[in-house]
Amino acid sequence: MTSLFADFLSSLSLLNVSLAFMGVLAGIIIGALPGLSATMAVAVLVPFTFSLNPSSALIVLGAVYTGAIFGGSWSAILINTPGTPSAVATTFDGYAMAKNGNGDLAMSVSCMSSFVGGIVGVTCLALFAPPLASISLAFGPTEYFWLAILGLTLISTLAEGDNIKSLIGACLGLLLSMIGISVVGGDMRLTGNISFLNSGIEIVSAMIGLFCIPVILDLTSLKGKHLTESESPKSLRLVEAFSIMFKNKLESLRGSLIGTFIGILPGAGGSIASIVSYGEAKRTSKKKDNFGKGEPEGLIASETANNATVGGGFIPTLCLGIPGTPPDAVILGALLIQGIKTGDTLFTQQSDIVYTFIFGLALATIIMLPLGLLMGRYAYKFIIKVPKEILIPSIIFLTIIGSYSIQNSILNVYFMFFFGLIGWVLNRAGFKASPIVLGLVLGGIAEQGFVQAYIIGNAQEAILANFFARPISIVIIFMITVGLLYPVFKDKFFKKKKLAHD
Amino acid sequence: MIKLKSIISKIIASSIILIMSVAYANAQLTNIIPFGPGGESDVTARLQQKYYKEMFNEDMVIQYKPGGGGAVAWQTLNSEKSDGSLIMGANLPHIIMQPIANKETAGYTTSDLNVFTFFHYTPDAILVEASSPHKTFKDLVAFAKKNPGKLTLSGSGTYSANHLLTIQLEQKAGIKTTYVPFKGTGAANQALLGKQVEGSAGYSTVAIQLGDKARMLAIASDKRLPAFPDVPTLKELGYDIVSGAYRGYALPKSASTATKKKLSDRLMKINADKNFVKTMEDGGYVVINVGHDQVDKFMVEQKKINESIAKNLGLIK
Numbered sequence: 001m002t003s004l005f006a007d008f009l010s011s012l013s014l015l016n017v018s019l020a021f022m023g024v025l026a027g028i029i030i031g032a033l034p035g036l037s038a039t040m041a042v043a044v045l046v047p048f049t050f051s052l053n054p055s056s057a058l059i060v061l062g063a064v065y066t067g068a069i070f071g072g073s074w075s076a077i078l079i080n081t082p083g084t085p086s087a088v089a090t091t092f093d094g095y096a097m098a099k100n101g102n103g104d105l106a107m108s109v110s111c112m113s114s115f116v117g118g119i120v121g122v123t124c125l126a127l128f129a130p131p132l133a134s135i136s137l138a139f140g141p142t143e144y145f146w147l148a149i150l151g152l153t154l155i156s157t158l159a160e161g162d163n164i165k166s167l168i169g170a171c172l173g174l175l176l177s178m179i180g181i182s183v184v185g186g187d188m189r190l191t192g193n194i195s196f197l198n199s200g201i202e203i204v205s206a207m208i209g210l211f212c213i214p215v216i217l218d219l220t221s222l223k224g225k226h227l228t229e230s231e232s233p234k235s236l237r238l239v240e241a242f243s244i245m246f247k248n249k250l251e252s253l254r255g256s257l258i259g260t261f262i263g264i265l266p267g268a269g270g271s272i273a274s275i276v277s278y279g280e281a282k283r284t285s286k287k288k289d290n291f292g293k294g295e296p297e298g299l300i301a302s303e304t305a306n307n308a309t310v311g312g313g314f315i316p317t318l319c320l321g322i323p324g325t326p327p328d329a330v331i332l333g334a335l336l337i338q339g340i341k342t343g344d345t346l347f348t349q350q351s352d353i354v355y356t357f358i359f360g361l362a363l364a365t366i367i368m369l370p371l372g373l374l375m376g377r378y379a380y381k382f383i384i385k386v387p388k389e390i391l392i393p394s395i396i397f398l399t400i401i402g403s404y405s406i407q408n409s410i411l412n413v414y415f416m417f418f419f420g421l422i423g424w425v426l427n428r429a430g431f432k433a434s435p436i437v438l439g440l441v442l443g444g445i446a447e448q449g450f451v452q453a454y455i456i457g458n459a460q461e462a463i464l465a466n467f468f469a470r471p472i473s474i475v476i477i478f479m480i481t482v483g484l485l486y487p488v489f490k491d492k493f494f495k496k497k498k499l500a501h502d
Numbered sequence: 503m504i505k506l507k508s509i510i511s512k513i514i515a516s517s518i519i520l521i522m523s524v525a526y527a528n529a530q531l532t533n534i535i536p537f538g539p540g541g542e543s544d545v546t547a548r549l550q551q552k553y554y555k556e557m558f559n560e561d562m563v564i565q566y567k568p569g570g571g572g573a574v575a576w577q578t579l580n581s582e583k584s585d586g587s588l589i590m591g592a593n594l595p596h597i598i599m600q601p602i603a604n605k606e607t608a609g610y611t612t613s614d615l616n617v618f619t620f621f622h623y624t625p626d627a628i629l630v631e632a633s634s635p636h637k638t639f640k641d642l643v644a645f646a647k648k649n650p651g652k653l654t655l656s657g658s659g660t661y662s663a664n665h666l667l668t669i670q671l672e673q674k675a676g677i678k679t680t681y682v683p684f685k686g687t688g689a690a691n692q693a694l695l696g697k698q699v700e701g702s703a704g705y706s707t708v709a710i711q712l713g714d715k716a717r718m719l720a721i722a723s724d725k726r727l728p729a730f731p732d733v734p735t736l737k738e739l740g741y742d743i744v745s746g747a748y749r750g751y752a753l754p755k756s757a758s759t760a761t762k763k764k765l766s767d768r769l770m771k772i773n774a775d776k777n778f779v780k781t782m783e784d785g786g787y788v789v790i791n792v793g794h795d796q797v798d799k800f801m802v803e804q805k806k807i808n809e810s811i812a813k814n815l816g817l818i819k
Contacts (some may be wrong), residue, residue, distance in 0.1 A: 039539060042539075042685035043540070043566070045513070046539075047551055049550075050552060065730065067815055126519065139692075139696065141693070158587035172798055181570070183683055183685045184683045185660055186660030186661050188607055193607050195577060195607045196570075198609075267692075272544075322691050322692050322711075323688050330540040330690065333539075336545065336710070336711070337545065337781070338782070342713070342714055343713035343715060344715075345714075370521075407567055407569050408565055408567050409574065412558040447673075448684070452682050456654055456682060459652050459653075459680040
């Protein structure tokens, strides 16, 4: 215990605190710019950390990562464009709130939610890392397949409006996810001999196009302001935000736990965490009908979950040497260069480094709260105050820079505009972007899981057993069945009740 | 309030400048990594970065151009500057296998890349999870002989070094295995540790990353690795296989011989540094010195090996 306290103190050194501060600050800015992802933010800073001692280096990387995941919510709320892929679900209610004149409230709620999620994730990392790491190992290809299917069943809950159109959108997303060289088998699929497509559809530029371009086009063609100005622009509406958070304390906790849990599954990541959390929140909420129209609960669900994946993702990274999320892969590389060996021994033999890092991550999350609230207010005011003539070109400029920087390639920019046009046309026809993106993200996971499970099952001469007889798979299949059948039963039950009343 | 605002905007501006300056200060040698951050190409380039600055007082600026398993970057190399201010990572077996496997869409041929050095490789390795009943490589081969096709091995990608190792092993040991490709080394390792597969066709670096959670049974290097003195090479075990992922650098075709020589000499000088070699070896990397004068011969040998595997896979008729 005394040594833990010493680790805590060493994380509080002036150097570490200022590094955490700078890290969060830089992270928020990078995360808020569409296209500049958390992975990029961390990668740019890695050489800078070589001159630091291992725990300070880890703290600054962790701080940038935390800040960037939170920063992604800003552009999601203010311009309907997820700054990082993990903020997709934040657009659903965040942007709607901003449109309704609650943008400042949304910024505050998102910051507080990110704080709660971040703290829960870090706490799980500090207390339960080794047991949670072993859970992540129980997830094989079969479980990833079913998990992706579970995610796909959420489409009906996620999207507002026409269910059939959402399903068609999701199918389009699944089809898009198959483009490129398949991981299993190495076949070239649907590329039309365009070599740029060999690596598949680049999700971030597709996402910027699908979400952001329709907003810009609407902004240009419609009269009126971008967002409705808040009635009380002077204050941060902190009290209101806090009371919303307090009212939804259980929902915040649920989102954080879902985020942590999905974070420990390597390859799943923040985007799936926030989508699953949002879907769960909507399914169980009393205010179900408000979701997608500016319901703070939806924003809370998404933002608690994606920031919880930060702590969750470090669990397999540190315990197993398997990066939980793409930014973790970069941090793992930096760790190896610093001479730190991951694994169980890290928590016993080099525990001082690990716990200093964990406290540092907590510190960064705590710094994020006031800093995020303060900066968020200016970002909001800027977007509200700036005239459309300046706002529109600025956003377009950012989307171009953002898409270009993903692979340092102009092709990504063309690609982004191409998807933007598709997104705009589909939007006009009543198709939303989110089911397409969901299909695109989950398609690859579902397909690889299925084929790998099939190959392994085939080798063991037990294909069916490999799909249907594994304990965790059975639980997920049960959840899928309940999710799909619940609305049907509920409708019948309610109809009977209504009839009886009549 | 106005004061606060100006302070905040100053902080923001200065941190942006800081980030920019970290990335672009004194740009001298641009090193384009044809993959995303965090992989072996990135990690080893970042190790070189420090020595490059110390030895030649020039910055090595690392940029990423991922996509298509490297192909997106390799297609564009010849339109880049050839004055020696830019180099691009070049990996084997990628630059040989991709043009064979995806003739129409790879977008480049092997000879398009003006490879001037290979500085290290990560040997392929056969690993099992720590509690596996297969104690030695012999046990594993015996299991595979008894149960044809039941030996499942996870690995990273199709037609990758991992995949090619299993093909060579099948040929030389007369066994039948089931290779299960995953997206990246991390996912393949997860399947290994989770006992979803019997073993893994991975890299020496995997054994370092996974520590005592996994056991390396054999390694496809020329000699035993200093970090693993007890792990036999496949050669020792009677299978003449040296295989792995080789990493080097290429220039655009129009680069002069002098430029090639200068950059190759510089990278070979880093390779000769004791501390550099030590860090690399501790990480499971094997430093090799294939300079500009040996690289052509080396490529011919590698091409021969990979083409014979490709024939076996039916990719070349």
